[in-house]
Amino acid sequence: MQSVVEQEPAQAVAKAPSDPPAIRLENLSKTYPGNSQPAVDGLSLDIADGEVFTLLGPSGCGKSTTLRLVAGLEEPDQGTITFAGKTIVSVADGISLPPDKRNLGMVFQSYAIWPHMTVEENVGFPLRARKFPSHGIKDRVAEVLDLVGMAGMEKRPGPLLSGGQQQRVALARALVTEPGILLLDEPFSNLDAKLREQMRLEVKLLQKRLNIAVLFVTHDQVEALSLSDRIALMSAGVVQQQGNPHMLYEEPANEFVRDFVGKTLLFRGRVETANPAGPMAIRVDGAPDCVVFGRSYDPDGVAAGTGVFIAVRPEDVEIVPAAGGAAPAGMIGGTVSAALFIGERIEYQVEVDEQRVIIIYGDRHDPLAEGARIWLRLRPDGHTAWPSDRSAAEETKDR
Ligand SMILES: Nc1ncnc2c1ncn2[C@@H]1O[C@H](COP(=O)(O)OP(=O)(O)OP(=O)(O)O)[C@@H](O)[C@H]1O
Ligand SMILES: [Mg+2]
DSSP states (O other): OHHHHHHOTTOGGGHHHHSOOSEEEEEEEEOOTTOSSOSEEEEEEEEOTTOEEEEEOSTTSSHHHHHHHHHTSSOOSEEEEEETTEEEEETTTTEEOOGGGSOEEEEOSSOOOOTTSBHHHHHHHHHHHTTOOHHHHHHHHHHHHHHTTOTTOTTOBGGGSOHHHHHHHHHHHHHTTOOSEEEEESTTTTSOHHHHHHHHHHHHHHHHHHTOEEEEEESOHHHHHHHOSEEEEEETTEEEEEEOHHHHHHSOSSHHHHHHSSOOEEEEEEEEEOOTTSOEEEEETTOTTOEEEEEOOOTTOOOTTOEEEEEEOGGGEEEEEOOSSSOOTTEEEEEEEEEEEOSSEEEEEEEETTSOEEEEEEETTSOOOTTOEEEEEEOSSOEEEEEOOOOHHHHHSOO
16 A cells, blocks of 8 residues: 555545554553563554454453553553554653543443433533533533433433443443544443343444444454454464454464364364365365365465364354264264253264264254264365374363
């Protein structure tokens, strides 16, 4: 993009795609006093205008710290933050804009609406704090309450609201100053599963309407996959992979990403035809006629004849009752060793021939008995391949 601008500086039209990102983090690091490990370690990210960008990762990986650095609630030890090309923080240059000058809205992990205030007072607070003309506050508050589906609830005291309503008020309060950036730190974590789903959808629709950049934090991969344009998966303060949800699910860069995003079944196999540029043919151990295609993202490639684990997503395996004899082409045999009915489906523990034990989901309408022989039909392609030189303990570990 930059080269287009450099070649034709007079062409203003070339500017749009090369506009500076809404948020740019460059080489951002933070170690809390007394800690030996950094909470955030050399983090660099670009978030575009109108994009929902999610920081995903296990507890303690540095998600909230990153958000707090962006909000100005913590100071980094190193790095820069720019909003739409404007420097907000530069450790090298001694720049750090105070939080109230950053034009952003934030909803915290433990949402805090003030219990001694009504809905209207809660939402109007940031405007009053900024000395917004008092005659305009009422209208602005009404507008933003309408936006989050809380019109008419202005006079309701904070404690007389449900969890979902409180969350909407917190969202309205974050949006009332019309920020260019919205920071959301696990905003739905206090809600029950149904309400969380509903709020997820509402926030997505709202974000589309407002077209603002949203930096969203969650440790819930379903929430991340369904809400985000792009995701950065973090571990120990470092981004392991960033990309759109499909990329993280289908092209995991390493085992951490593969196992954090979605469930994985590992089958042993051997590479039959190597292909550094695309999918390789891999023969599944214990099933002479079962060859599937999978990619390796190992930059060194995988040679023909190498033993690998084929990582298969559970939805890419179909259970077929065995009709006797050896498994037909494309299938591998197994025996059901346990069946757990969990409502919408049945979870089977399956001892796969010459493989490890796997857990697989089956249809509740056609239950299989414990001890039943089955065949597993693997989707012929779209899998990933991983080195299999692991300890026996790791191999038997359930994923
Ligand atoms: N105020 C603090 N003082 C010292 N250490 C802190 C502080 N806040 C966070 N940490 C440490 O920094 C690391 C990152 O914490 P952070 O809160 O960013 O994690 P997180 O990814 O948001 O986790 P969670 O999903 O549990 O909210 C953790 O090891 C945590 O213990
Ligand atoms: Mg957190």
